[in-house]
Amino acid sequence: MKRWMVVGWILLFPLFLEGAKIKEICNVIGVRDNQLIGYGLVVGLNKTGDGTTSKFTLQTIANMLQSMNIKLDPKDIKSKNVAAVMVTATLPPFARQGDRIDVVVSSMGDAKSLEGGTLLMTPLKGVDGRIYALAQGSVTIGGRNGRGGGTLNHATAGRIPGGALVEQEVAFDLYSQNRATLSLKEASFQNAIAIQNRLNRHYRGRVAVAVDARTIRLQKPAGFSMIEFLAEAGELSIDYTRKPRIVIDERTGTIVSGVDIEVEPVMITHGDIVIKIDERKELPTISKKNEAVNIGKSTQVQPGNHAVVTRKGATTVANIARALKKLGASPKDIISILETMKDAGAIHADLHIL
Structure with a gap:
């Protein structure tokens, strides 16, 4: 099960993913815009x-x-x-x-x-x-x-x-082909092998060969046209492994991140904001001037707008984004802090800037 968080300002919503169809994670080479x-x-x-x-x-x-x-x-x-x-x-x-x-x-x-x-x-x-x-x-x-x-x-x-x-068509004769090539939208040796094995088991023969982390070559089985083969193969599901990703839109200040992406021990100073995460048992904190926010899930607001958040489990990107929001950090500040954490090796996820 995957859960996702959107910040821009922040919105949490669940996404359940048990598997992925081959057509959702692959393109057929030659079939393109x-x-x-x-x-x-x-x-x-x-x-x-x-x-x-x-x-x-x-x-x-x-x-x-x-x-x-x-x-x-x-x-x-x-x-x-x-x-x-x-x-x-x-x-x-x-x-x-x-x-x-x-x-x-x-x-x-x-x-x-x-x-x-x-x-x-x-x-x-x-x-x-x-x-x-x-x-x-x-x-x-x-x-x-x-x-x-x-x-x-x-x-x-x-x-x-x-x-x-x-007025004019782009000619591409797929029907008469005996071979085709799939290209994964995200390179992954594990997913390429999973597609190869799934297709070979389904058609009881060696119809697919993964040649690298993105490419799977297909041989049309007997009794199928290429259109029928690709249509049926595309509907097959695999256990899809997706690398964690944080997507940032700098123009709108929107951040989309998996809630369970963990942050390693790190200390960062950004203007008047200080983030400290270490391996000791006390709660990690984010402070701004005279305010301090503990990184966690449940929040209690104390007198003087001093927010205290109790934490359970590992520190995550979602925890940090929530705490920064409580301190009044702007989306630009949050984006800059996450980029710095990625550069420091504290976040093990792809950072995609739009």
């Missing part, structure tokens, strides 16, 4: 577009009008209802002509807002320079980004749901 990018214009803005200092916007407007047989010197263009933008999108695997994909539109110049604007037809190219989609449509502000990430809460970036039409 492709990034697309394009440059275009957003029109229809209410005087919130680029000013005359954005020369590239004025030149782009002049070029567009010239393609419509309207010749105009860029210096004569004074409109503030247009903004130059970069358009990005993700082309999913096996996308076909006529499919629609979401696009994200981001201002390049000094536009104040893209709200209410319309993106004109913009070719989206891949890394090979070929056009794979055409984007056009009304820009919405405050939606989520094109890959399901965080909220776009500023007016100079927006989204067009289904705003691009796929």
